[in-house]
Amino acid sequence: MKECMEQVKRELGRDAVILHTKKYKDGGFFGYGGSEVVEVTAAIEDQPENQRETTKKTAPKPVMPANVLGQYKTAGTQAGVDIAAKETMPESQAAYMPPRKPAAAVAPVQAAMPQGSSAAQAGRPEDQQKIEQLETELAQMKSMLAQVMSKNETPGKVTLQETLQRQGVAEHILKDFAAQASAGDTLVDEMDPEAQKILAGFLERNVPFQQGLRQDGEKPHIAALIGPTGVGKTTTLAKIAARLVLEKNVRAALITADTYRISAVEQLKTYSDIIGLPLEIVYTPDELRVAMHKHRDKDLILIDTAGRSQHNAYQMKELQDFLKVSPRIEKHLVMSATTKDLDAADILQKFSVCKPDGLIFTKTDETRSLGLIVNLLYQHKDIRLSFLTNGQSVPDDIRAADAGALAELLLGV
Secondary structure (H helix, E strand, O other), X not given: OHHHHHHXXXXXXXXXXXXXXXXXXXXXXXXXXXXXXXEEEEEOOOOOHHHHHHHHHHOOOOOOOHHHHHHHHHHOXXXXXXXXXXXXXXXXXXXXXXXXXXXXXXXXXXXXXXXXXXXXXXXXXHHHHXXXXXXHHHHHHHHHHHHHHHXXXXXXXXXXXXXXXXXXXXXXXXXXXXXXXXXXXXOOEXXXXXXXXXXXXHHHHHXXXXXXOOOOOOOOEEEEEEOOOOOOHHHHHHHHHHHHHHHHOOOEEEEEXXXXXXXXXXXXXXXXXXXXXOEEEOOOHHHHHXXXXXXXXXXXXXXXXXXXXXXXXXXXXXXXXXXXXXXXXXXXXXXXXXXXXXXXXXXXXXXXXXXXXXXXXXXXXXXXXXXXXXXHHHHOOOOEXXXXXXXXXXXXXXXEOOHHHHHHHHHOO
8 A cells, every 4th residue: 555655646746635445355266365456546636737836735626526426426336436537537637556466465556547448448338337227217207307397387288298299209209309308398389489499409319311312423313212002102203303303403314114003104204294304114124224324314313113012022022123223223212101100110121122222201291190200210220211292292292301391290380
């Protein structure tokens, strides 16, 4: 102990404050024959140059923020103290740890341990688990507080949290929302302009968005819409084409591989005539390759595919063969907002063999429960929400998806 104290004074000066001391046996057999090790944790305050002389005379106390004390008390391990000291104290403070050498009777302390040392990391899983447990308990307390406070709200007022519940947002997501926002924010009236900002902020942090087609600079940019039957792929394709052609003067071409339905081909032919775009009809992957090459001078090529049942292995294999024609094809999975949560999860899982890049939700105007969109994307961060459609009008009823657009839909703005 005396050797340790002398080294502390040499390294940190006489103003060093002893935070913790510990003795234990190192080596040996079941505690017998091992060498005694002394461990000392010490610190000094990080003071400006012009205050150091005054500090030495007044015997300063170590800087110990509340979170450091909390970790020290709850962790109950020396590793927890080491982590707290390194991560929250000023850089000039140092934690002194002894090198464990069985040959030495008394091991002196060593210089400050590096941030990534194995001794410090040894306690991290345990400390992290306790931190996560505290965060969970805090979220539950905030959620309960919001519920209690909501009872005192003005009759007839619908809070932001109640709106999300009515929209079918999953309970674990509501808890995360309560944990990330103050109780006051969750109780904002859904009609309050602040409600949209609060909700959009939460969605921005937790839901992946793409805001339309990917901007990769390659020409032609090639995108295909895939998905189950009856979700509105053809109409959505026409909306995207019309928006880009009429608003951004994009030179585009349309290709349809949806030859199962005569009406689909006729519908897309009508749209292509109105917008003034060439339309190619293909039946095989080779024909798709030829059509893409034919329009290689365009800015954009949009491909419509036939609706496929996620339970039909033959149809899914046929779709995969079409999409393998080029690795440049950006794939957007189209789903209806009226789909049940379990069915939506199944569709996404089955169509994952096609490796979709984006997700489009249609028919958002045909349901009062849009929580499905949040629930699905909250769990699948590898796919981004690209478009939202809310009607049959071409090209008006479509929006590039972002946090603000989704927040408006959930709030019915």
